[in-house]
Amino acid sequence: MTLLPPIQLPKIDFAREFTFSDADYERVRRLIHRTAGISLGPSKKDMVYGRLVRRIRELKLAGFTAYVDLLESPAGRGEFEQFVNALTTNLTFFFREDHHFPLLAEHLKQKAGQEVSIWCAAASTGEEPYSIAITALEALGANARVSILATDLDTSVLETGRRGIYGADKVARLPAGMAARYFDKLPDGNYQARAQLRNLIRFERLNLVDSVWPACKPFDAIFCRNVMIYFDRDTQAGVLRRFVPMLKPDGLLFVGHSENFYFASDLFHLRGKTVYEHAARAAVRPLTHG
Template sequence: MPAEESGWGGSRLERDLELTDADFSRIRQLIYQRAGIVLAEHKREMVYSRLAKRMRHHGLTRFADYLARLERQPEAREWEAFTNALTTNLTAFFREAHHFPLLADHVGSRRDKVRIWCAASSTGEEPYSIAMTLMETLGSRATQAEVVATDIDTEALARARAGIYPLEQVCKLDESRTKRFFQRGKGAHRGFARIRPEVAAMIDFQPLNLLAPQWPVSGPFDAIFCRNTMIYFDKTTQKRILERFAPLLKPDGLLFAGHSESFSYITDAFRLRGQTVYVRTPGR
């Protein structure tokens, strides 16, 4: 039976919008210029599905028209939506769990104010995990600690500020943490849990593009978390960002990287301490 008659269609994906090779190339160039993100060739379907929503929102059928509109208006709000659409937000509470005991050991004996920067906070699970760790480690002193949480994706930041998560996601944590750090939703919020106000109060969420010439953050920090973000940048961009991180850390500050990231051969500003944790190179 021909594919069309079977009701399943052919093997080629049917599309109602036109994405040419030139359009895809231009999208890759624009997101690299705006956010430093390197889109691989195999991301074409992802690009189509994510930007198609913006196209339909504007009543457009050709990607070329959408891109032309963007380029005519370099300060338009649509650039924010374009960047948000092409940003990946894969995260979880206490992801790469071995980092959090290391953080606890690092700040446990501090008597001055503890400050942590989460440089790719996504939808909030990572900075909230950091805040929970500080509360468990510092006790009453945690009220003086600060977590600066930044991300380029403004939609993800809005979800992070709200601090509301599906209950099945929260219940993956141990029971003592769910009781201490979350409020279970009722009525219309049934099936969800919200971060308790005392945890949320520790975190300052801000939009930040790591490629921007000026960052709205200032050191010194006891630690910087920038995990599973550098993989989207080329080596030149990675080097530039890492060398801007270094002076924002305290002399003994820690830089936490993702499990698939290695900075040892990118810059001599940092040296590996172990388990994807880096320290500033002495004398730098």
Template structure:
């Protein structure tokens, strides 16, 4: 029997969202329901939802109500209250989490990471704190392989996210071929296998690359994080834009002791923490270093 996966290829996968314009408004959501949902997701995940996100909330949670045979959002909220932080809470959080990512997104970060780790002594460790569907941590792993050569076997990428559905997709390492083909041909051949038969049109991360990445769930608002430093770099990009300033400052203060003295924090293009935290100072375009560094 011929293999399912062949060398070469690649993809990406973002959970498809139904068009809000096409959603049939057959479910009842009151303003009180929407306000309650905003309070719950902020308290549980730090996400701040404003008034113009009401349609988004409706469309993303509608499938959960239909799954339970409900017609009113008040019924769904009662279910969440009944179950506490178990059961349906995971699906609730996953539905309201935005997963917009791509391989080598914000490309200017990766040459800097390569320079930062080249020639370092000891195993290199990088944390992708908002791993989503895996494109970011796998991009980091590719850079580590290219920069470290045979020493990449010792390197590890810790990849975490609050969205368990996204993490499951990330662990699988399977993406639409059209997404992976945006990479250069050398990386496609080195790091991916092309799907065949029922996997045609898909690409899978090669086992040696996948072995460098450790996936696990993590809520940045949790009082304890299941990760330990020190890290050579932390990537937390395009997630804290959904948090208020107080939450951002609190998370940044917790990042600082997890970095090596010369470690780097990579953030998103829309994020500026120069006046949010005294623990970090801006080093370059959306890249920070510890303020205590001599």
């Protein structure tokens, strides 16, 4: 039997378009942590490459070293917003973590007739603050005196929130009947939140790790969900300390399903499933026996 020579397959080059060294990645990690509080582990290197390579192409730069050099120079101030936007995650949908909203409704009903203020500190594309607004109107009625501050680090998603326009697939996730009550169908098949919702919400850019936050009166509730999972422990503790004076004595802090702040028990005490209250208020709450 004659053996055929082995087939020589063409060599395929899987090399990246741009070199992304460990040193480049470390510079990116330090920069996004210093400016946005986001903590990136070693496993995120490929994700960072995929998100930033588009900016490098658009700017026609030589590679990642040149890109970070630009960001760290005075000429890179205009690009910095694009850099942060690229590295932030904006997964959200209406009434995400729906166990929070009945508790919010009960909390608001206790304040009927009062002015109510709520801060949504990671508003993303707006589904969360609109869910809060719907809950407030359902709990307090159409004449509710409610104001909602919706903030996010990413400027592009804030514009989506301001417009309040969403695809049919997103609106379909609303509880039964709410789409008809609170959204208008547009000619292109999308849906827009009605003015009664949009008028309750003010969208603004805010970086939770900035040294100064805009002056605001204390809030009746703060939603900061699924954002501090990207922060290291020290950054989380710093943000939580700054939340203390921003929340009314009887206020509630709503956090994400995978966030646990047991290490800050001197600041906040767990009230319910991923819902916190001031530690001082919890200390005087009477014990209940069931």
